[in-house]
Amino acid sequence: MTTRGVDGADVVYVASAADTAADVADGLAAAGAAVTVVASADAAIRAVRERDPDCVVTEFRLGEGNGLDLLRRLRRERDLPVVVFSDADDPALAAAVLDAAGAFVPTHDGGVDRLCRRLANCLGDEARVGISETMKERAMDEAPVGITVADATQPDEPLVYVNEAFERLTGYSTEQVLGRNCRFLQGPDTDPEAVRELRAGIDGAEPVSVELRNYRRNGEPFWNRVDVAPIRDGSGTVTHYIGFQTDVTRRRRAATAARRWAEECRAERRTVEHVLDRVEGLVEDVTRVLVEASSRRAVERRVCERVAATPGYAAAWVGRVDRTRDEVTTRARAGDVDRSLGDRSVDLSSAAPAARAVRTGTAESGEGSAASPDSDPADCSTIAVPLAYRETTYGVLTVYGADSNAFDAHDATLLASVGRATGNAINAIESKRMVAADEVVAVEVTVSDPNAPLTELAAAAGSRFEFEGVNRRSDGTVVLFLGADGAVSSDVDDDSSVRAITAVSTDPEWSLTEVSLSADTVVGRLGDLGVRLTDLDATDERVAYRFEAPGEPVARSAVDAFEDRYDGVELTRFRRRERSDRSGRGFVRDVRDRLTDRQLTALQKAYFGGFFERPHRVTGDDLADSMGISRSTFHQHLLAAQRKVLGAFLEDRPDLDPIPH
Known part of the structure; x- marks a missing residue:
């Protein structure tokens, strides 16, 4: 053409x-x-x-x-x-x-x-x-869509034409479908209601559109949008039906996914609303309990009672961590169920949720089992959360659900928050009690790890270090004043936790060395825990640390810090004793708060270096050089520190008689 x-x-x-x-x-x-x-x-x-x-x-x-x-x-x-x-x-x-x-x-x-x-x-x-x-x-x-033509003048309206797009869509060739009714595309999951709607349109000689689940020749299902319209001759008689088939599987899948997502959102919203109702009451009541309780035992008992009264929870118990026996023992319990919680004891090495919560420091869940005395009661779900403040674990809260599916992720998050708040409250109560108590826990830990920084330092110097004093600066850096019977090199490895080594005095028979340790060392962790380092000595084989802790949980946390960091850790002393300097601790803390880092450093270097002795074991020039400042600046810091110490002693101490004039 x-x-x-x-x-x-x-x-x-x-x-x-x-x-x-x-x-x-x-x-x-x-x-x-x-x-x-x-x-x-x-x-x-x-x-x-x-x-x-x-x-x-x-x-x-x-x-x-x-x-x-x-x-x-x-x-x-x-x-x-x-x-x-x-x-x-x-x-x-x-x-x-x-x-x-x-x-x-x-x-x-x-x-x-x-x-x-x-x-x-x-x-x-x-x-x-x-x-x-x-x-x-x-x-x-x-045409890009499947097209079929069915003969309306023959019984069962057989197909008389299909295009190439129909063959690609269905997998059937023209020879396989001509002479057959198009219903062969239907299968077991085809909606009968949609088929009836299509049939009604054809019987009524009206255009009709439906979406059907059809099947390709290989059995693969797909969603087919079928549009059928009658074709009439000059007299208006329907002679054929033309059909258009469009694959709408992607759209249907997207719509299904959208409906599923919407339903999940509705379910999640219902869950969140339920949790919020539970949270609002539980958190408010627990907070009030923690504020009003005057003792640790009261905190533990009342938290148990409030948690056990929460809808969906059946019982609760609080256990204290006993490091000497490596177990968790019952301190408080609540819940109207037939469970033996009164004399409960859980081995810390067991697989029970309470033991795992103490070991991991996170919420742990599990199902009850009567197979072991260390496990929880059968036919219930369990969540255990640690009662901890920073690095110190005071105990564990274990909660039993009313049935085997009582808990979900929201419950774990909620109870973990309750555990943290309870741990904070116990820490505050214990801290107040320790300040007022006459007793501390004296601990000695020996570390025989050749990679420990002070062991390496003693080996490099070929000398033994003795403790003279310690200072912790505002940036967390720990400064140790160590005496030695020989000179100490100031060289520092880049990968070492020793930040700086400074010679304060270099007497041939005795020297004072200032060793700065990073805040993330074990000695730095002791300060975070409220532990006071009282003594240490270091050789090329081992370092012995002696410190005082305000209570057994803190002391145990300090020992754990050593064991987590070093090999060859031995606990050589762990005992309670009378606090020897209780009356002066508040005074010392107040004086330290008055001093700047520079003033405290100048005072410590002068004192530990023998500057106040006669004759001087170290000169003002030596001390100034060790701080990297001029002699006049050093003396300004030293005089300011002395003035603040004397002022606190002579003017502010309430337990001293007035000075007579």
């Missing part, structure tokens, strides 16, 4: 929107067409009568009526090609246009270029009313 394209063709273009009309008219004009733009169906009819154009292009959506109605009116006027140029993505519309002997061109995906090609075909030597039968068949064959 030869075509002259659209060059010189007289085209009437019907469009209700001026801006759209201009774009399409320009595209047609660029292809060589002479375009007359009209704005309504009536204007198009008048233009056809007056101009006798070569063809008409109309949009589907018009101000009054639509392009399909205009196509049918034009068919009654005269025979000329009519193209419906529309953005309506509706297979049924395309079928209706074809049935009315028109051409349908979508506006998307290069619509104007496609429109020009379609007009060229319509205006060719074989052009006739609408488009040729050859072009209709070609359009159906190459």
Whole structure:
């Protein structure tokens, strides 16, 4: 077939929107067409009568009526090609246009270029009313959606045509489907209600659209949007049904996922609302208990009672960590259930949630089992949370659920918060008690690890270090003043926890060395725990640390810090004793608070270095050099420190008699 394209063709273009009309008219004009733009169906009819154009292009959506109605009116006027140029993505519309002997061109995906090609075909030597039968068949064959034609005049409406897209969609070839009703695509999960709706549309000779779960030849299911429209002959009798099949599996899956997500959100919201109701009451009551309780035992008892009274919880008990026996023993219990909680004891090495919570420092859950005395009661769920403050674990709270599915992640988070708050409250009570008590825990730990920083330092110096004093600066750095019977090198390894080594005095028989340790060393951790280092001595084989702790839990945490960091740790002393300097501890703390880091360092270096002895064991120049400052600046810091110490002693101590004048 030869075509002259659209060059010189007289085209009437019907469009209700001026801006759209201009774009399409320009595209047609660029292809060589002479375009007359009209704005309504009536204007198009008048233009056809007056101009006798070569063809008409109309949009589907018009101000009054639509392009399909205009196509049918034009068919009654005269025979000329009519193209419906529309953005309506509706297979049924395309079928209706074809049935009315028109051409349908979508506006998307290069619509104007496609429109020009379609007009060229319509205006060719074989052009006739609408488009040729050859072009209709070609359009159906190459359509991107599956197209079927069923013969309505034969029993069971067999298929008489399928296009290539249908073959790709279903996996069936043309030879396998012609002569069969299209229901062979249905399967076990096809919705009967959707099938009845489709059947009703066909029986009523009406266009119908449904979405069906169909099956490909290989058995793979897919969601198929089926649009069916009747085709009538000149007398109005339905002769065929044209069907369009579109794979909408992705959209259906996305919709299903969206519904599932929405339901999960609703379920989560209901869960959160339930948890919030529980949290609001439990946290408020526990906070009040912690504020009002005056003793540790009262805290433990009342927290147990409040937690056990929470809906969904059956019982609770609080155990204290006994490091000497490596077990958790019952301190308080609550709950109206038949469980033996009174004499409960859990081995810290066992797999029970309470033991695991102490070891890991986190909430641990489990199911009850009667197989072991260290396990929890059967037929219930359990959560155990540590009662801890910083590095010190005071005990563990174990909660039993009312059934085997009583707890979820929200409960674990809630109870962990209760455990932290309870640990903070116990720490505050214990701290107050220790300040007022006459007793401390004296501990000695020997570390025989060659990689320990002080052991390495003693080995490098070939000397033994003795403790003279300690200072902790505001940045967390720990400064040790160590005496030695020989000179000490100031070289420091880059990967060492020793930050600096400074010689304060270098007497041939005795030297004072200032060793700065990073805050993350074990000595730094002792300060975090409130432990007071009282003595140490270090050789190239071992370091012995002696310190005082305000209570057994803190003392045990300090020992754990050594064991976690070093090998060869031996606990050589762990005993309670009378506090020897109770009356002066508050005074010392107050004086230290008054001094700046520089003033305290100057005072310590002068004192430990023997500056106040006669004759001086170290000079002011030596001390100034060790601090990296001038002699006059050193003396300013030293005098300021002495003034503050004397001022605190002479003016502020309440237990001294007034000085007589």
